[in-house]
Amino acid sequence: xxxxxxQLIDILGxxxxxxxxxxxxxxxxxxxxxxxxxxxxxxxxxxxxRDLLIGNLPVTWMRGTDYSLIILVTAVAGIAFHKTIRxxxxxxxxxxxxxxxxxxxxxxxxxxxxGLHPGICIALGTITxxxxxxxRDISLNTIPLIFxxxxxxxxxxxxxxxxFGLQMTGLGRxxxxxxxxxxxxxxxxxxxxxxxxxPDIYPKNxxxxx
Amino acid sequence: xxxxxxQLIDILGxxxxxxxxxxxxxxxxxxxxxxxxxxxxxxxxxxxxRDLLIGNLPVTWMRGTDYSLIILVTAVAGIAFHKTIRxxxxxxxxxxxxxxxxxxxxxxxxxxxxGLHPGICIALGTITxxxxxxxRDISLNTIPLIFxxxxxxxxxxxxxxxxFGLQMTGLGRxxxxxxxxxxxxxxxxxxxxxxxxxPDIYPKNxxxxx
Amino acid sequence: xxxxxxQLIDILGxxxxxxxxxxxxxxxxxxxxxxxxxxxxxxxxxxxxRDLLIGNLPVTWMRGTDYSLIILVTAVAGIAFHKTIRxxxxxxxxxxxxxxxxxxxxxxxxxxxxGLHPGICIALGTITxxxxxxxRDISLNTIPLIFxxxxxxxxxxxxxxxxFGLQMTGLGRxxxxxxxxxxxxxxxxxxxxxxxxxPDIYPKNxxxxx
Numbered sequence: 001x002x003x004x005x006x007q008l009i010d011i012l013g014x015x016x017x018x019x020x021x022x023x024x025x026x027x028x029x030x031x032x033x034x035x036x037x038x039x040x041x042x043x044x045x046x047x048x049x050r051d052l053l054i055g056n057l058p059v060t061w062m063r064g065t066d067y068s069l070i071i072l073v074t075a076v077a078g079i080a081f082h083k084t085i086r087x088x089x090x091x092x093x094x095x096x097x098x099x100x101x102x103x104x105x106x107x108x109x110x111x112x113x114x115g116l117h118p119g120i121c122i123a124l125g126t127i128t129x130x131x132x133x134x135x136r137d138i139s140l141n142t143i144p145l146i147f148x149x150x151x152x153x154x155x156x157x158x159x160x161x162x163x164f165g166l167q168m169t170g171l172g173r174x175x176x177x178x179x180x181x182x183x184x185x186x187x188x189x190x191x192x193x194x195x196x197x198x199p200d201i202y203p204k205n206x207x208x209x210x
Numbered sequence: 211x212x213x214x215x216x217q218l219i220d221i222l223g224x225x226x227x228x229x230x231x232x233x234x235x236x237x238x239x240x241x242x243x244x245x246x247x248x249x250x251x252x253x254x255x256x257x258x259x260r261d262l263l264i265g266n267l268p269v270t271w272m273r274g275t276d277y278s279l280i281i282l283v284t285a286v287a288g289i290a291f292h293k294t295i296r297x298x299x300x301x302x303x304x305x306x307x308x309x310x311x312x313x314x315x316x317x318x319x320x321x322x323x324x325g326l327h328p329g330i331c332i333a334l335g336t337i338t339x340x341x342x343x344x345x346r347d348i349s350l351n352t353i354p355l356i357f358x359x360x361x362x363x364x365x366x367x368x369x370x371x372x373x374f375g376l377q378m379t380g381l382g383r384x385x386x387x388x389x390x391x392x393x394x395x396x397x398x399x400x401x402x403x404x405x406x407x408x409p410d411i412y413p414k415n416x417x418x419x420x
Numbered sequence: 421x422x423x424x425x426x427q428l429i430d431i432l433g434x435x436x437x438x439x440x441x442x443x444x445x446x447x448x449x450x451x452x453x454x455x456x457x458x459x460x461x462x463x464x465x466x467x468x469x470r471d472l473l474i475g476n477l478p479v480t481w482m483r484g485t486d487y488s489l490i491i492l493v494t495a496v497a498g499i500a501f502h503k504t505i506r507x508x509x510x511x512x513x514x515x516x517x518x519x520x521x522x523x524x525x526x527x528x529x530x531x532x533x534x535g536l537h538p539g540i541c542i543a544l545g546t547i548t549x550x551x552x553x554x555x556r557d558i559s560l561n562t563i564p565l566i567f568x569x570x571x572x573x574x575x576x577x578x579x580x581x582x583x584f585g586l587q588m589t590g591l592g593r594x595x596x597x598x599x600x601x602x603x604x605x606x607x608x609x610x611x612x613x614x615x616x617x618x619p620d621i622y623p624k625n626x627x628x629x630x
Contacts, residue, residue: 028563031618033573048473053258055267057475058534065539079621114268119275134349139554141563143238143351153243198241201289263468265477324478329485344559353448353561363453408451411499 006102009181011070013099016092018043018071019085021136022078028140032079038136039075043067045132050107050124054114093192097155101184104129104156105177108163122160129156129184154198155191159184216312219391221280223309226302228253228281229295231346232288238350242289248346249285253277255342260317260334264324303402307365311394314339314366315387318373332370339366339394364408365401369394426522429601431490433519436512438463438491439505441556442498448560452499458556459495463487465552470527470544474534513612517575521604524549524576525597528583542580549576549604574618575611579604 021042025035044061051059061067078085085092107128111121130152137144163180171179190196231252235245254271261269271277288295295302317338321331340362347354373390381389400406441462445455464481471479481487498505505512527548531541550572557564583600591599610616 026622029622030563032621033618037573052262052472053267053269053272055265055475057267057473058536059473062473062531062536062540062544065537068539068543111272116268116272117275119278120272123278124272138348138351138558139564141351141558141561143240144349153247198243201242202236202239262472263477263479263482265475267477321482326478326482327485329488330482333488334482348558348561351561353450354559363457408453411452412446412449 006177009098009102010106012095013102014043014067014070015074016095016099017132018074019078019092020096020133022075022082023086024136024140026079026082035079036072036075038139039078040068040071041139042132042136043071043074045135046103046107046128046130047132049131050110050128053124053127054110054116056110056114093189097185097188098181100129100152100155100188101159101181104159104184105163105180108160108180118164122157122164125160126153126156129153152188155184155187158187216387219308219312220316222305223312224253224277224280225284226305226309227342228284229288229302230306230343232285232292233296234346234350236289236292245289246282246285248349249288250278250281251349252342252346253281253284255345256313256317256338256340257342259341260320260338263334263337264320264326266320266324303399307395307398308391310339310362310365310398311369311391314369314394315373315390318370318390328374332367332374335370336363336366339363362398365394365397368397426597429518429522430526432515433522434463434487434490435494436515436519437552438494439498439512440516440553442495442502443506444556444560446499446502455499456492456495458559459498460488460491461559462552462556463491463494465555466523466527466548466550467552469551470530470548473544473547474530474536476530476534513609517605517608518601520549520572520575520608521579521601524579524604525583525600528580528600538584542577542584545580546573546576549573572608575604575607578607 018039021039022035024042025038030038044059044067047061048059051057104125106125108121108125110128111124116124133152134144159180162183163176166176166179228249231249232245234252235248240248254269254277257271258269261267314335316335318331318335320338321334326334343362344354369390372393373386376386376389438459441459442455444462445458450458464479464487467481468479471477524545526545528541528545530548531544536544553572554564579600582603583596586596586599
């Protein structure tokens, strides 16, 4: 894909992840600094864990000020206009899903660059896409949403399988990017729109303590 | 020790750690994906932190698919047969204690290979053995069990002291392995069987908020 | 600054951070081992995250036994004399603030040594100063204090700005150290003494769930 398009999706994904942090932090009535930190953690958390696990150090966001500035501006704007922004939740979900697809495939490709097994690359991509939300939830003292009601990870795993599946057909790298990001985007939107969930494994009223 | 025996204990330890994650996650009624993640975190958490702290990157479980496959199969089997498996809790404790001994001494030896001080090696071994359970508990939004009622860490520390104590006597490496893993195994079982606990430092009814 | 003075402040800061961990853990009635761990996490947590993020591995506290011994002795003394020590809380705050200044500027300088941008260095210093308390609070299953009521981070950020501001005037390294550590120390004490807080962004009784 063209470098400019990738960069734009990266920025939109970062903004959308940061906004999800701002909203979660404001619901818990954190002070301004707390909101900034949660926005930051949510936006860079997944990529930071990815870099730590494979030894890509210093971690990406520390190599320049781009990410920090985008997140700072997003968080300040999110605090100032939070009532207005909430009206555009549907638009945000589109950015968020695109961002999820982008960071997942970027994480997967870092794994390839470090010579890891395809299965591990898919895991690494999924960690990159989902871990920011996990740290956000742990920091806010709730059981991570992702552990209770699956929204993100399945989409990331399917996207990763699409990537390596199509790679075996000899498709070019650009098309792999487009197809796998699109798969994550569409699965995620389908999950939200049709309220899909993993099959429930607990019998109703079975007496297990919640 | 023979390589095959070590590998077998490693696999049994991984299975047993993964199962403890499955049971903890099912008690909180997480969905299938949440259970898989908690099983994974519990099984590889300690070794991952060990590798991060000493800079042994990419972390061990990312260098192949062995660990991931073992944990995946264990988690699926644990979910399917959880009622049956609960009947074999005593057998599981034996695996768990053997696994604890093994991963602790493996962590300690990584510290030696990186040229660290014996005291730090013991700490590293203890972190490797215990941290998976700590991350599991933090992810499930409870105060880690290990901070409240000591079950694991004392056994790991004693095993580490046995290792370096016997090393000074000039004992061979194989015997160091056997003796220190056996020490952890036996101390851990003794703690469970005799319900040993660290001395209580809080006076009863002293008015301190719980 | 003279090496001996720096080392003394470092030791005092470590002791003070460890004591804050001991007190927080005793309030939750953790057992002796749990208190030791929380003391350890609080004292080395910030520096460990700093080292992980920039790839300064093995992490600093693992390269010798100095930190471990200081924290061990502090924790044991803190448990034994916790009633007496509580009377000297004001004295502790002085150590704590000095320690905060020191570890923050030390973290910032590690960033410089790794060739990072000044803004990132300030973030790194702030992470080093504040993250120990964050991990302490997450481990004890509470929303980190720092996210709710800002006490530390603003002081660290101001100190970092003082450092780079004065650096542009061509001031010598020793004076940069003294001035920026003093800034953090004084801002922190002023925050406590005058009960300063960030402006409240939530309207009163606006119906947002706490």
